[in-house]
Amino acid sequence: MEKVLLPRPPVSRRQILGRVGAASLALVAAPAMADTTVDLPFVGGQAKRLVTGAFPQKGALILQRTRPPLLETPFDVFDHSVFTPNDQFFVRWHWAIIPTEVDVASFRLTVRGHVNQTLTLSLNDILALPQAELVAVNQCSGNSRGYFQPPVPGAQWSNGAMGNARWTGVLLKDVLDRAGVKAGAIQVRFSGMDEPVVPDAPDYMKSLAIDHARDGEVMIAYAMNGQQLPLLNGFPLRLIVPGWYSTYWVKMLSDIEVLDQLDTQFWTKTAYTIPDTPGGNVRPGETGFNLVPISRMLPRSFITNIKEGDAFEIGTSAVARGIAFGGDAGVSRVDFSSDGGTDWREAELGTDHGKYSFRQWQIRFTLPARGKQVLMVRCTSSSGEVQGDTPIWNPSGFMRNVIERTAVVVA
Amino acid sequence: MVRVPLTIACAMSVALAPFGAQTQSRLSLESVNVDLPPGDDLFPDGPGVDAINNNCLACHSADMVLSQPPFPRAQWDAVAHKMLTAYKAPIDPKDVNAIVDYLASVKGVK
Numbered sequence: 064m065e066k067v068l069l070p071r072p073p074v075s076r077r078q079i080l081g082r083v084g085a086a087s088l089a090l091v092a093a094p095a096m097a098d099t100t101v102d103l104p105f106v107g108g109q110a111k112r113l114v115t116g117a118f119p120q121k122g123a124l125i126l127q128r129t130r131p132p133l134l135e136t137p138f139d140v141f142d143h144s145v146f147t148p149n150d151q152f153f154v155r156w157h158w159a160i161i162p163t164e165v166d167v168a169s170f171r172l173t174v175r176g177h178v179n180q181t182l183t184l185s186l187n188d189i190l191a192l193p194q195a196e197l198v199a200v201n202q203c204s205g206n207s208r209g210y211f212q213p214p215v216p217g218a219q220w221s222n223g224a225m226g227n228a229r230w231t232g233v234l235l236k237d238v239l240d241r242a243g244v245k246a247g248a249i250q251v252r253f254s255g256m257d258e259p260v261v262p263d264a265p266d267y268m269k270s271l272a273i274d275h276a277r278d279g280e281v282m283i284a285y286a287m288n289g290q291q292l293p294l295l296n297g298f299p300l301r302l303i304v305p306g307w308y309s310t311y312w313v314k315m316l317s318d319i320e321v322l323d324q325l326d327t328q329f330w331t332k333t334a335y336t337i338p339d340t341p342g343g344n345v346r347p348g349e350t351g352f353n354l355v356p357i358s359r360m361l362p363r364s365f366i367t368n369i370k371e372g373d374a375f376e377i378g379t380s381a382v383a384r385g386i387a388f389g390g391d392a393g394v395s396r397v398d399f400s401s402d403g404g405t406d407w408r409e410a411e412l413g414t415d416h417g418k419y420s421f422r423q424w425q426i427r428f429t430l431p432a433r434g435k436q437v438l439m440v441r442c443t444s445s446s447g448e449v450q451g452d453t454p455i456w457n458p459s460g461f462m463r464n465v466i467e468r469t470a471v472v473v474a
Numbered sequence: 475m476v477r478v479p480l481t482i483a484c485a486m487s488v489a490l491a492p493f494g495a496q497t498q499s500r501l502s503l504e505s506v507n508v509d510l511p512p513g514d515d516l517f518p519d520g521p522g523v524d525a526i527n528n529n530c531l532a533c534h535s536a537d538m539v540l541s542q543p544p545f546p547r548a549q550w551d552a553v554a555h556k557m558l559t560a561y562k563a564p565i566d567p568k569d570v571n572a573i574v575d576y577l578a579s580v581k582g583v584k
Contacts, residue, residue, distance in 0.1 A: 130514075
């Protein structure tokens with residue numbers, strides 16, 4: 064059922080630079096060089112975005128912000144494979160000072176704090192550790208924020224602030240064991256090489272509970288899909304926190320600090336919080352709820368081969384296919400409805416690449432009545448969680464996982 | 475800038491990798507030196523455009539602001555103050571109202 068990745072024309076900026084004169088450099092570097100646009104189908108009206116090839120080591124991506132970069136995967140990419148290609152994997156940075164030059168010989172990862180011995184590890188040191196590999200979905204907390212009603216400020220992502228890759232690296236546990244975590248450790252804090260423009264602003268750091276950090280699944284990756292990470296996806300090292308939102312997957316990871324007290328800094332305690340309610344759901348304007356750090360992901364599923372408004376012939380057999388993931392659990396089943404959610408049928412599932420991976424699904428269906436019909440797809444995770452049919456809302460636009468609806472026209 | 479990619483083979487010999495040596499990758503990591511687009515376009519004209527150009531573009535480009543849905547003035551005011559308090563934006567206090575004026579005018583609820 065898996066399809067071979069379709070070849071795409073490379074849109075390497077370096078190649079483009081090679082083709083044009085030096086006098087045009089400034090123009091080429093600007094996002095204005097983008098050659099196409101895409102309309103994201105938000106409720107408030109179609110939202111036009113540039114599709115850009117202006118970023119290094121990256122192909123065509125939807126430009127949400129140039130600096131610091133926010134780049135979204137065009138949704139048709141998810142129809143090509145369960146593995147999202149590195150050059151079209153989404154990008155999200157918080158601060159604008161991003162090292163653009165990383166030397167693999169001099170790079171060091173420090174492990175310090177409440178440990179028996181501070182470690183200063185070179186990339187060779189890390190490559191010499193036992194290798195771990197895991198397929199996992201990396202999804203922004205705010206993926207699909209553009210569909211929130213009423214809208215909320217923030218990156219107006221469609222559904223492409225997510226991707227699935229085979230991550231290769233070392234277990235965080237193995238690295239922590241080498242440093243020797245002292246009794247009384249509570250959390251482990253992670254920081255990368257990016258920096259805020261304003262010196263007073265909070266450096267980007269995230270923390271995990273010590274038991275989570277040592278669970279034997281959290282990884283430090285030096286490769287995705289068999290290649291070194293693109294710089295914008297965190298080269299040379301990225302934290303992999305399977306089943307949890309991308310905010311924890313610290314990029315350009317350079318500092319690991321074992322803490323013997325709770326991390327109270329901004330990015331762990333204050334930012335990336337959700338209402339402490341089922342599904343992070345509150346009513347617009349509601350107050351008085353507690354906020355807790357966002358954590359594990361929820362099940363989602365998408366149709367990837369049929370778009371809103373596509374035309375179908377009445378009574379003719381067709382195939383719907385797509386991807387699903389269980390959040391912090393595997394995919395138990397995917398159900399499909401071709402009549403707006405009245406009847407549901409179980410779809411056939413593709414290869415299982417592990418519980419944290421996208422899983423392909425497909426089903427054959429026939430549309431018996433003319434007019435507008437709504438196709439729906441619903442994932443049930445292996446822990447029994449089911450996507451809901453009512454969108455959630457919260458002030459930050461996090462954790463959307465409603466059953467997706469695709470209206471098609473039958474004639 | 476001269477771009478000479480430094481190729482450093484990081485794959486270790488078996489002798490240095492006693493655990494799981496047979497599964498060690500032959501992956502070698504290569505130094506990276508890239509340029510990122512500057513994202514320095516100015517905001518389009520509007521009331522208070524100088525204030526938003528002078529105070530906001532140091533930390534982020536204009537494009538994401540311009541692709542926000544329309545919000546009421548009070549919500550834009552909250553966004554501006556979040557930049558000040560949470561993200562320590564070095565906004566001249568006398569410019570805050572002008573920035574909110576601009577946002578309410580260009581991206582406001584009509």
